[in-house]
Amino acid sequence: MSDAPAAPVTEQGVPPVAQTEEVPSxxxxxxxxxxxxxxxxxxxxxxxxxxxxxxxxxxxxxxxxxxxxxxxxxxxxxxxxxxxxxxxxxxxxxxxxxxxxxxxDQKENERKDRKSRRRPGRRGSRAVPGEVTEAEANGEAKTEDAAPAEGEAPKLKKKKKKTVKKSIAKASAPDDVAEPAAPASEGELFHRKRTPRPRRAVGEEPAGEPSKSVLFVANLGFNIDDAALAALFTEAGINVVSARIVRRQYGRPRKSKGYGFVDVGDEAEQKKAIEAFEGKEVGGRPIAVKIAVNAQARETKENGDADEGTSEVAIVAA
The missing domain is CATH 3.30.70.330 (RRM (RNA recognition motif) domain)
Known part of the structure; x- marks a missing residue:
């Protein structure tokens, strides 16, 4: 018979679970x-x-x-x-x-301490209506919404006056007198809408005097600039005084409109250039070279390419 002590048994006949000591960490x-x-x-x-x-x-x-x-x-x-x-x-x-x-426990105490030191009025730190906060009890905060004392009239909040801007000139000017227009700024002048120029009917002759030295060159590629236009005529043996591509008024960079003007100096060079470029293609486009008209200079002035005091052309002669 064994001398080992019998294991303790509970009322249900199951031995108790051995309890292990927790190792401190x-x-x-x-x-x-x-x-x-x-x-x-x-x-x-x-x-x-x-x-x-x-x-x-x-x-x-x-x-x-x-x-x-x-x-x-x-x-x-x-x-x-x-x-x-x-x-x-x-x-x-x-x-x-x-x-x-x-x-x-130390972290929890620090969190509570930070919460208690919050400034009065911040979100989450307001007291329940009717109660006094700890900061107010210590005299650190003012009670803005305190109830009025007995017999004292409640203070009403002042409403801000809405200021309405009125035009002094319009209010003082009589109804039958027109107000003087204010001087337009540079930006307003630039973006002011202009009256559209009436278009010529198909086949109608342009009004004005044909130029004796300037040619109108149409159906040009949009990548051709002033230098390329001048080189086009120079390579064909034409004397070139100046060459200019007409560009759109707005946009940066201002894009070409696909036509321009070339000053060749005299009528003889004009005739020579028209004969040289008749039926000729440039960049896959059949270009048109005609005598320009000196009548209207609106196109040039709108593009800002002409110097003040110079006469430019804008309409081609038939």
């Missing part, structure tokens, strides 16, 4: 962790106190690291040693923070 807080740092990597980083590590954990938010973690050590000396050896060291490309973790 001292936590170390690790901050500024890289998102790629894992529990194993954090544990390996604490090599100077490897024998005292109880657990190492990176705190997660869903499937992603929260950027901090905790390492539990068996002794307070090991925790202090880890702080001194590893604080401000590099882990996975980040300079981490290692410090003794604060107990839960």
């Amino acid at each position: 001292f936590k170390v807080f690790i901050g500024n962790l890289a998102y790629s740092t894992t529990d194993e990597g954090l544990k390996a980083f604490f090599e100077p106190v490897q024998s005292d590590i109880i657990s190492a954990q990176v705190i997660m938010r869903g499937n992603r690291s929260a950027g901090y973690g905790f390492v539990a050590l068996s002794t307070v000396e090991a925790a202090q040693k880890a702080v001194e050896a590893l604080d401000k060291k590099q882990l996975d490309g980040r300079q981490i923070i290692v410090e003794i973790a604060k107990p839960a």
